[in-house]
Amino acid sequence: MKIRLLFTVARGYTDKTAMRSVVEQVHAARPNAVLVHGDCPEGDQDVAAIWRELGGIDEPRPADWYGPCRPQCRPRHRRIKDGKEYCPAAGPYRNHEMFGPEPIQETHALVATGSRGARDTAEMSTRLGIPTFTWPLGAGAVTVPPYRADRFSCEIAVFCDTCEHEERGDYLVHENDSENRRFGYARAYLRTQGWHCDKSGDFCPHHKPRQLSLEDA
Ligand SMILES: [Zn+2]
Ligand SMILES: [Zn+2]
Known part of the structure; x- marks a missing residue:
């Protein structure tokens, strides 16, 4: 199966020697994984270059800074940099979208004090139930956490209770994860893809229960 690893790198993560040792360690454990990253010139591109040098494949997901704003953007929030107008929310949108359209199986966040983006992405990853390593x-070196690649990939299928549409994906699970916990990984991902999954059941985006709005009250 194809494992997709998400790497997120703080702008302030300046120790290239430590960065290399992290990437080498992860590559040794998951040499065939695809490295998904935000393509930021400060950090992401450095990690991706090391990964490719080691023989790995990467998938850049640059943010659309100069693209149009979205309906959920605050009005008139565009800013100017180097004479060009951009959407300051393009980065956060991209950070969210990197978790799809196929599931991410593991996240690595290289974080530094004062840089928020990588930490936010790691938090989002944790909320989705994805194994996340920070x-x-x-001071010139990383504090290496106990990174053990002892999870194995497992194909999990979730069915829509209404139409029986099936969504299959690969997720990294622990040997001692209960069946419920394993389904939890898949459900957390599917929620980001428009599914409704809770105690009432699993429903595809076409069949999820209508949200009660204020007009209904
Ligand atoms: Zn915007
Ligand atoms: Zn359905």
Whole structure:
């Protein structure tokens, strides 16, 4: 199966030696994984270059800074940089979208004090139930957490209770994860793809229960 690893790198993560040791360690454990990253020139591109040098494949997901704003953007929030107008929310949108359209199986965050983006992405990953490893920048070195690639990939299928549409995906699970917990990984991902999954059941985007709005009250 194809494992997709998400790497997120803080702008302030400046120790290239430590960065290399993290990437080498992860590559040794998952040499065939595709490395998904935000393509930021400060950090992401450095990690991706090391990954490719080691023989790995990467998938850049640059943010559309100069693209149009979205309906959920705050009005008139565009800013100017180097004479060009951009959407400041393009980065956060992209960070969210990197978790699809196929599931991410593992996240690595290289974090540094004062940089928020990588930490936010790691938090989002944790909320989705994805195994998430945080590598903090130390005084010239990383504090290496116990990274054990002891999860194995498992295909999990979730069915829509209404139309029986099936969504299959690969997820990394622990040997001692209960069946419920394993389905939890898949459901957390599917919620980001428009599914409704809770105690009432699993429903595809076409059959999810209508949200009660204020007009209904
Ligand atoms: Zn915007
Ligand atoms: Zn359905």
